[in-house]
Amino acid sequence: MAMTMAAAVAVLSLVPISLFLPPTILRFSGIASAPGKVLMTGGYLVLERPNAGIVLSTNARFYAILKPLYDQLESDTEWMDLKVNSPQMSRETTYKMSLKDFRLDESRNPFVEYAVQYSIAAAYATLDKNKKNELHKVLLRGMEITILGCNDFYSYRNQIEGRGLPLTPESLASLPPFTSITFNAEESNVKSCKPEVAKTGLGSSAAMTTAVVAALLNYLGVVDLSHGSLNQKSEHLDFVHMIAQTAHCIAQGKVGSGFDVSSAVYGSHRYVRFSPNVISSAQETVSTTPLEEVIGEVLRGKWDHERTKFSLPPLMNLILGEPGSGGSSTPSMVGAVKKWQKSDPQKSQETWNKLSEANSALEAQLNLLSKLAADQWDSYKAVIDSCSRFKSEKWIEKFCEASHLEIVKALLGARDVMLSIRCHMRQMGEAAGIPIEPESQTQLLDVTMNTEGVLLAGVPGAGGFDAVFAVTLSDSSTNLTKVWNLHNVLALLVREDPSGVSLETDDPRAK
Known part of the structure; x- marks a missing residue:
């Protein structure tokens, strides 16, 4: 069944954004995951409307595990403490985020940073005054986000060969989940140098951004991905998609086709891109406009991308x-x-x-x-x-x-x-x-x-x-x-899994 976003967003734009919200806001913690992708058809063409691409989502997923940093609020301030952990890369980054303009005191990973900034701005843009006060208190408890990607997102050939194992799926499966990542050596010739991390092309940045946005929006009560009717859940997924798509585009410095974020949110489908001007307000300098107003405009924009159900035939x-x-x-x-x-x-x-x-x-x-x-x-x-x-x-x-x-x-x-x-x-x-x-x-x-x-x-x-x-x-x-x-x-161990972003009940490391 074909589904255009234009009709859905046209209806949503007539309704106060606060109606997205479930009755209770703010959860104690949350874990969300989003799948990697394989674009079977549409390479390059999908950058231009109305060309379509067939994108398959996979069982390789990125996880965002979110919890408050502190048990209780110790002081009232306008800055939130933020810690981002990436155990596979042996990295831990701490930030201070202004709760007035959502500015961070430094930049290390733009995909995570924009995901956090835009998700929190979306919460302020959609909540009434009373809920904003409650949100503010919760954010002052700080936030810790742990990011994990399934092994299939990265190349582990060096580790397998280093253990004297054959290059087989069985050898890959023998590695611990979320194994530490090997970095490529720097090369003097910048034009020919490889990426910092050897990846397999499954769309790690899109899956990671989507997982972080979904975990945050669900944690802050802006969406509820845990239950509800198909139509209700679709509205909440649309909200996640708009924020994740915008954050990912701004982080990578350009407006791409968006098929990777779309599949991370919705799963396998036939995709036609959105008109780039839908996020033009976020691309412009926002120093004179509060970020929550910018994100509110993005949420009210005419998202006209199309997605049609598709998956591989049986067997x-x-x-x-x-x-x-x-x-x-x-x-x-x-x-x-x-x-x-x-x-x-x-x-x-x-x-x-x-x-x-x-x-x-x-x-x-x-x-x-x-x-x-x-x-x-x-x-x-x-x-x-x-x-x-x-x-x-x-x-x-x-x-x-x-x-x-x-x-x-x-x-x-x-x-x-x-x-x-x-x-x-x-x-x-x-x-x-x-x-x-x-x-x-x-x-x-x-x-x-x-x-x-x-x-x-x-x-x-x-x-x-x-x-x-x-x-x-x-x-x-x-x-x-x-x-x-x-x-x-x-x-690789990757297979098609047509499902998109989802909430997880347990830390994936405990499986």
Whole structure:
């Protein structure tokens, strides 16, 4: 079912924002988590409306654990003590935050800092005077936020090899949850240096920002993510989305497409971006305007992004392989593509149109397969189970019944479209002078798609040297894991999980 934010926000803008609030505000502590993402289609195109992208959320999640610093208020002041812990990076940062203008005394991690500032400003923007006084007292107790990311967000090849273990999912699973992160060594050549932390491309900053915003807004009573009807919960998720999206854009210094934050909030779906001007008030200098007024304007803005329900067809599995290249810089690659668009508008538009058509065709093939599964389950299951044991060139010869052939043709159609998408993405990269699908990734993806039971494979999102993705049939993922191991590629533990942001009842470290 398609859902546009325009209609929902149009209604919400007519209602006082305070009606979002549950009866009681302020909880003693809270834990929220948000998933990582894989953008299957829509890389680069999703930056421009009305192009769509298919984004899958994953079982790899970021957690924000929030609690007050002090048991009780000891003195009345206009400054709040804030402590942010990142155990995986062995970092602990302390701040002083002004409760007059929400200014921090220093800046270390803009994603966390804007998430905190904007969430608290949103609380002040939505509460009446009495509740603001109560909020103020609670904030004076200080706040401690602990941030944890599942191991799949980062590369642990060095740790696995250092233990003398093979590059297998079993070795990865043997590492303790939330293992300490290895930092890349600094290099003298700034242009070629790798990111500070080797990541796998699952959208750690978006998941972290969303988790922090959700935990804070729920803690402060601005939203209630614990219960309620589907419509009520949707309104609260919309609130989390608006604040997380704004905080993430401002923290990264630009207005991106927002698909990563959207999937962190809502889970897997088909996404069309919001109009950038919806957060223009937050981009402008706010020194003359109180932050709570700025955030109030953002909340009343016309959020017009679209999301349509989508997930992989039944008996299909998302699997990611980390080639050990240390990740890529998405902003610089996006900048190169935009520069190419300006320098060669005709050629770039042709490539853009072909990619858009291919992306839509893949979406249509996958939706068709989901429909065939619903209408002809026995035939569908028989075809998927059989194809999982063979390479794709053998699939068509295994069947003669019309119902089976229809399903096989849809599978082969999806493969052909994915090959077309990869071709156009390579052409874009060559024209823009960036490695969207580098030669090493091309070779790996060709081997991957030639493995028994593999439906399709590609470089997610902006491409580069992040983890590649594949979609396998039935229980054939072990075939691919073995093939990847022969090519020094570590199969990650990530799988699709279509759920978005959620509250957690327990500290994830206790599991």
